[in-house]
Amino acid sequence: EIVMTQSPATLSVSPGERATLSCRASQSVSSNLAWYQQKPGQAPRLLMYGVSTRATGIPARFSGSGSGTEFTLTISSLQSEDFAVYYCQQYNNWPLTFGGGTKVEIK
Amino acid sequence: EVHLVESGGGLVQPGGSLRLSCAASGFTFSGYAMSWVRQAPGKGLEWVSAISGSGATTFYADSVRGRFTISRDNSKNTLYLQMNSLRAEDTAVYYCAKGGRGYSSSWVDYWGQGTLVTVSS
Numbered sequence: 755e756i757v758m759t760q761s762p763a764t765l766s767v768s769p770g771e772r773a774t775l776s777c778r779a780s781q782s783v784s785s786n787l788a789w790y791q792q793k794p795g796q797a798p799r800l801l802m803y804g805v806s807t808r809a810t811g812i813p814a815r816f817s818g819s820g821s822g823t824e825f826t827l828t829i830s831s832l833q834s835e836d837f838a839v840y841y842c843q844q845y846n847n848w849p850l851t852f853g854g855g856t857k858v859e860i861k
Numbered sequence: 862e863v864h865l866v867e868s869g870g871g872l873v874q875p876g877g878s879l880r881l882s883c884a885a886s887g888f889t890f891s892g893y894a895m896s897w898v899r900q901a902p903g904k905g906l907e908w909v910s911a912i913s914g915s916g917a918t919t920f921y922a923d924s925v926r927g928r929f930t931i932s933r934d935n936s937k938n939t940l941y942l943q944m945n946s947l948r949a950e951d952t953a954v955y956y957c958a959k960g961g962r963g964y965s966s967s968w969v970d971y972w973g974q975g976t977l978v979t980v981s982s
Contacts, residue, residue, distance in 0.1 A: 798969070800971075850911070
């Protein structure tokens with residue numbers, strides 16, 4: 755099983771600042787990496803797949819990068835609606851696995 | 862517009878059974894793999910099971926293999942999860958999830974609202 759490790763667990767950021775979230779895979783997942791956003795009481799929402807392809811309706815302030823085992827989600831200028839928990843997921847191997855999440859909170 | 866609506870959750874005793882359903886609409890159901898993903902209270906996301914578009918191929922997490930069975934009825938655009946021998950650690954919100962491409966191994970592009978399963982005596 756591929757273990758996905760996200761860091762930090764919690765990220766405190768002021769509105770308008772940049773946020774950088776990390777995701778590391780225990781073995782290569784090539785470019786088969788997705789990111790999701792989840793707000794309290796809601797289902798997750800797809801942000802990014804194939805490392806850097808934004809899902810429909812996702813604003814350009816969200817960007818993804820990386821390959822192999824190291825990946826990054828960057829939010830260029832945090833808006834109030836971006837404070838949430840973010841998960842990475844690999845779909846290169848079975849079982850599909852998610853990272854433990856990074857909570858982005860208001861500083 | 863894609864809609865996924867889960868049903869069938871509830872309170873069940875340890876060792877009991879439950880069957881979840883997910884009614885899908887807004888896309889060609891048989892053309893996409895589907896998954897169940899769960900989230901225990903206050904915890905992260907855990908993939909549970911997936912099924913190919915035709916239903917011929919299924920995949921399970923080790924934690925549920927042998928106890929849970931995923932299936933689909935493409936004539937009814939419905940996904941199922943039969944859960945047997947339920948344990949307290951199966952308590953979670955269960956999400957129905959649509960694969961983003963035709964392959965079974967995929968990201969999730971749409972999620973249902975979730976149905977809560979509580980396993981407790």
